Amino acid sequence: MVDLLAKTACDGLASLNIGTVSLREGRAVPMTTLAPFRGQQVALDAALQAAHGLGFPPIGGSCQREEARALWFGRDLGLLMGVEPEATLAQYAALTDQSQGWAVMQLAGLGAEEVLARLCPVDLRLSAFGVGAALRTEAKHMQASICRLEEDCFQIMVFRSMARTMYHDLKTAMEARAARG
Amino acid sequence: MRIHCPLCGARDRREFSYKGAALVRPLAAAEPEAWHAYVNLRENPAGPLAELWYHEMGCGSWLQVTRDTVNHSVLEVVLARDTALGAGA
Incomplete structure (x- = not known):
């Protein structure tokens, strides 16, 4: 190879x-957009807390915990940086790899x-x-x-x-x- | 001219792109006259006009902006999602 x-x-x-x-x-860190399914933002926030210890970013803000950071990235869109997202998040949001x-x-x-x-x-x-x-x-x-x-x-x-x-x-x-x- | 995006706050006009008049889309099975009016016929008022703007450089929202065509003052801005514009879709 x-x-x-x-x-x-x-x-x-x-x-x-x-x-x-x-x-x-x-x-260079892993980057993933989190696009919560309609009505799932609260559930995604809880799942993010459980998986990575930070919440879904508020409009115009960001959340940080150690190496992980979540940026507000647009309407109903967050960007998780610094960690690979846990698979559990996929129940509540569309996850798209943006690394690189x-x-x-x-x-x-x-x-x-x-x-x-x-x-x-x-x-x-x-x-x-x-x-x-x-x-x-x-x-x-x-x-x-x-x-x-x-x-x-x-x-x-x-x-x-x-x-x-x-x-x-x-x-x-x-x-x-x-x-x- | 500045547009007050419901999510981002007041932003410069250059962050937005313009679509045109905000019209309620007819049902798919509507008469051809209704679709003709939707696609082709436009009011051209000297005064308030409801328009669609896209916050392309910001949050990516479609906005319904009520703008006075005489003096360009922006009277109201709401998320297009929260309007009934696509109700016929």
């Missing part, structure tokens, strides 16, 4: 440190909000978008998911095919932000 090499979405794209802001690829399908990047440091403000038409300041908040928005014409992991660290996700474009746009915005000092 041939040994296949897994390449992450940002393979070949160097980590960046520009001014006070850094960009690097997130660790999304480019996951982390933008961190003082001024990361100002970099994102150049790309996204939403208010991502701490006062409006706290730690753990997660939303779907546009990032330079790409459908993105953004989550604030820590006070000064954002996770940015776009479709894998757009990894290089997102990287380029983030790099340009980081340079523009650094140039203003």
Whole structure:
């Protein structure tokens, strides 16, 4: 059997440190969308608690427990990251493997909000978008998911095919932000 | 112009794509005149108009947006799922 090499979405794209802001690829982890069947969201929430110790994410939010994180990913849609979903969840939701399908990047440091403000038409300041908040928005014409992991660290996700474009746009915005000092 | 998505909150117009007037779909067995009206005939009011918008860059919901065509003010936004638009389907 041939040994296949897994390449992450940002393979070949160097980590960046520009001014006070850094960009690097997130660790490759299993990712699964959870789409609860109609009326099954409460049952799915309980099953998630039992299986992984976290609930179904509220609208605009996320849940975390150790390595596992569940992001709000759209209407009636959550994204479970970091763990393989237990088979019991399939009773209450459609589970779809998304691993390797999304480019996951982390933008961190003082001024990361100002970099994102150049790309996204939403208010991502701490006062409006706290730690753990997660939303779907546009990032330079790409459908993105953004989550604030820590006070000064954002996770940015776009479709894998757009990894290089997102990287380029983030790099340009980081340079523009650094140039203003 | 901003549209207040019931799930995501107020979002910029660029996150949405426009479908057209929000019309109740006729039953499959309805008269051809009813389907002709549904497919082809449109009101063109100077004032409030119910429309369908898709929150493409956000939560992925279809929304019924009531918009004043004179001044573009958005009067009401509800999830299309919660309307009776597809009742005939």
